[in-house]
Amino acid sequence: MSTVHTHAPSLPAVLQIEQLQVHYGSVQALAGISLTVQRGELVTLLGSNGAGKSTTLRAISRLVNATAGRILWHGADLAAVPAHRTLKRGIGHCPEGRRLLNRQSVAFNLELGAYLRRDREGIAADLERCYGLFPRLAERRQQQAGALSGGEQQMLAIARALMGQPELLMLDEPSLGLAPKLVTDVMTILAELHRSGLTILLVEQNAQAALEIADRGYVLEAGRLHLNGQASDLLRNPQLKAAYLGG
Numbered sequence: 625m626s627t628v629h630t631h632a633p634s635l636p637a638v639l640q641i642e643q644l645q646v647h648y649g650s651v652q653a654l655a656g657i658s659l660t661v662q663r664g665e666l667v668t669l670l671g672s673n674g675a676g677k678s679t680t681l682r683a684i685s686r687l688v689n690a691t692a693g694r695i696l697w698h699g700a701d702l703a704a705v706p707a708h709r710t711l712k713r714g715i716g717h718c719p720e721g722r723r724l725l726n727r728q729s730v731a732f733n734l735e736l737g738a739y740l741r742r743d744r745e746g747i748a749a750d751l752e753r754c755y756g757l758f759p760r761l762a763e764r765r766q767q768q769a770g771a772l773s774g775g776e777q778q779m780l781a782i783a784r785a786l787m788g789q790p791e792l793l794m795l796d797e798p799s800l801g802l803a804p805k806l807v808t809d810v811m812t813i814l815a816e817l818h819r820s821g822l823t824i825l826l827v828e829q830n831a832q833a834a835l836e837i838a839d840r841g842y843v844l845e846a847g848r849l850h851l852n853g854q855a856s857d858l859l860r861n862p863q864l865k866a867a868y869l870g871g
């Protein structure tokens with residue numbers, strides 16, 4: 625792996641992955657990757673199809689088990705935490721494909737995101753905050769999620785994840801299948817959330833769009849870390865330009 629930037633992050637990491645390996649039967653999806661995310665950072669995980677990006681998020685959410693290595697959350701090993709308790713620990717996961725309840729309303733889907741919470745007033749306030757952030761969802765709050773456009777469904781999936789009040793928001797390819805204008809809209813929202821202090825781990829195939837809003841990036845290739853560095857340096861990196869940034 626080549627490192628573009630040599631500065632070691634100085635703050636303690638909220639998320640620290642050490643030599644993580646994951647296998648699906650005999651297929652090795654991750655061959656020992658290490659990465660860190662600091663509080664308040666927007667870190668992007670890039671790479672082509674099958675590189676292991678989704679697997680990394682699934683391992684952090686405990687949806688797949690590591691076969692070697694460790695995932696530390698605030699310094700504590702996540703291995704003992706079952707998948708259904710990761711959100712309670714502050715880890716929110718907005719999965720690829722959105723996984724909405726298509727026949728339920730926008731409002732119902734959003735309330736579902738808050739299923740662990742009991743603070744009714746806080747939930748109501750966060751609902752309004754989401755509607756402020758995503759005005760299209762406010763207009764369509766009583767409509768079925770399945771009737772929304774692709775871009776609106778992506779916004780709903782992000783808003784639903786926010787309703788769980790995550791400390792870390794992980795997103796799996798939020799730009800997938802969206803027209804360029806909508807990709808810009810999604811990235812603008814993520815940049816706003818980042819500015820408001822949320823810690824974000826963003827998986828993307830759209831390296832350009834992700835690096836424009838990220839602080840740092842990691843590039844995976846066939847289950848291994850290929851490059852990592854400051855987003856501004858990666859945007860100028862010749863290897864990355866050739867492979868992922870269209871020359």
Ligand code: ATP
Nearest residue numbers: 648651652653671672673674675676677678679680
């Ligand atoms: P994509 O953008 O296509 O989702 P990715 O970088 O997220 O790509 P992963 O989905 O993490 O990649 O897949 C990593 C590797 O693991 C690939 O070789 C993939 O075929 C394999 N893989 C993923 N899920 C499974 C599974 N459930 N069973 C077997 N192999 C799997």
